[in-house]
Amino acid sequence: MTEMTGTTFDHGGGVRSLRVPIPDNPLGHTLVYVVDTDRGPVLIDTGWDDPTSWDALFAGLTACGTSVSDLHGVVITHHHPDHHGLSGRVREASGAWVAMHAADTAIVRRARGTRPDRWYTYMTEKLAAAGAPEEHLTPLRTARRRTLPGLSPALPDREIVPGDLLPLPGRRLRAIWTPGHTPGHVCLHLEEDHPAGLPGRGRLFSGDHVLPEITPHIGLYEDPDDATVTDPLGDYLDSLERVGRxxxxxxxxxxxxxxxxxxxxxxxxxxxxxxxxxxxxxxxATPLTPWQLAERMEWNRPWEQIPYGSRNIAVSEAEAHLRRLVKLGRAEAVAGSDPVTYAAV
Incomplete structure (x- = not known):
């Protein structure tokens, strides 16, 4: 990999990347990839919808020798705002198509059609059912109902079909469905020889599915209007094995x-x-609510130091693990408990 500037890299074989900052987030930035095609550059993800992020994307494309207006398409690995956030603005500036898996497109559609009030009510009810204490719920009950990030994302205009080659003229980029982090997360397999001759089967744009040092968040798939009992962790583990093979x-x-x-x-x-x-x-071994379980789980810092919003994410992750244990028959809900507690079998 050859560094071109402080934030832009050439990976060889017509693939470059640039760093798009994520505001107020310890991850720091999203790596947005620029893939050359016979019809012009295609982006894999776009970054967070923020003026600083847009400026970084614009400057990064310039450093790559291209521009937003030259873009032919945008392929989104998943709907989260640090990946899909700038898609609408990119499309407006370039006329590029935007593609996403149908399961995540459905989430985008629901997010656009759901009022902030509904989301706050849903979050409050979910956390109460998980055993959150009243002092945690009060801010949600009394919050000014502002629009939350990611609730007005751009609707994609193309569908990513698992197993299919994407329409990138002159390239072989195949969609690999890898649900878990989101229900419609996709990895993208570049079925071309590695430019440096490394052994293996091409290169894989992995989104958030496989990262070198950290484990992606696996929580419940949130949908205020869908009571389906999903198993995101089971989905993720199955998807991991697919990538390993x-x-x-x-x-x-x-x-x-x-x-x-x-x-x-x-x-x-x-x-x-x-x-x-x-x-x-x-x-x-002792029955616990999802909130109590999250309090006792190992995180990257003590529970007392975990910020308010991150506690919500932690509880969702605890619930995803509980779902997996219940599905495996290794834990079960305690009959009559309210809020519901779970115990090992």
Whole structure:
């Protein structure tokens, strides 16, 4: 990989990346990839919808020798605002098409059609059912009903079909459906020889599915109008194994940095989640609500130091792990408990 500027990199073979900052987020930035095609450059993800992020995207494309107006298309790995946020603005400036998996497009459509009041009510009810204390719920009950980030995203105009080659003239980019982080998350397999001759099967744009040092958030798929009992962690573990079998020569993730030996990283992530499920079973020797379980789980800092919004994410992750344990028959809800508690079987 050859560094072109402080924030823009040439990965060889007509693939470059640029860093688009995420405001007030420890991840720092999203890696947006620029893939050359016979019809013009195509972006993989766009970054957060923020003036600073837009300026970084604009400057990064200029450093790559192109511009927003030259873009032919935008391929979105998943609907989260640090990936899909600038898609609408990019489309307005370039006329580029925007493609996304149907499951995440459905979420975008619902988000656009759901008033902020409904989201606040839904979040309050979900957290109350998870056993959140009243002092945590009060700010949600009394908050000014402002529009939340990611509630007015652009509707894609093309569908990414799993297993299909995307319409990138002169390139072979195949969609690999990898649900877990979101229901419609896709990785994108560039079925071309690695430009540096690394052994393996091409390169994989992994979005948030496989990252070199951190584990992506796996929480419940949030939808105020859908009571389907999903299993996001089960989806994620199945998707991980699919990527491990693919064995690409190099992973190009949306955060941190590119890396090799995808099977080894997949094995680490599978081991991590199995270990975490085992630890949770030990905690569930005593019945706990999802909130109580989240309080006792290991995070990157003590629970007392976890910010308010991050606690909501942590509880969602605890619930996803509980769903998996229940599906495996290793835990169950305690009959008659309110809020519902869970115990190891």
């Amino acid at each position: 693919l064995a690409p020569a190099e992973i190009l993730p949306a955060h941190q940095y590119p890396f090799t030996d995808a099977p080894a990283r997949v094995a680490e992530l599978l081991t991590h989640h199995e270990s975490r499920l085992t630890d949770l079973l030990a905690l569930l």
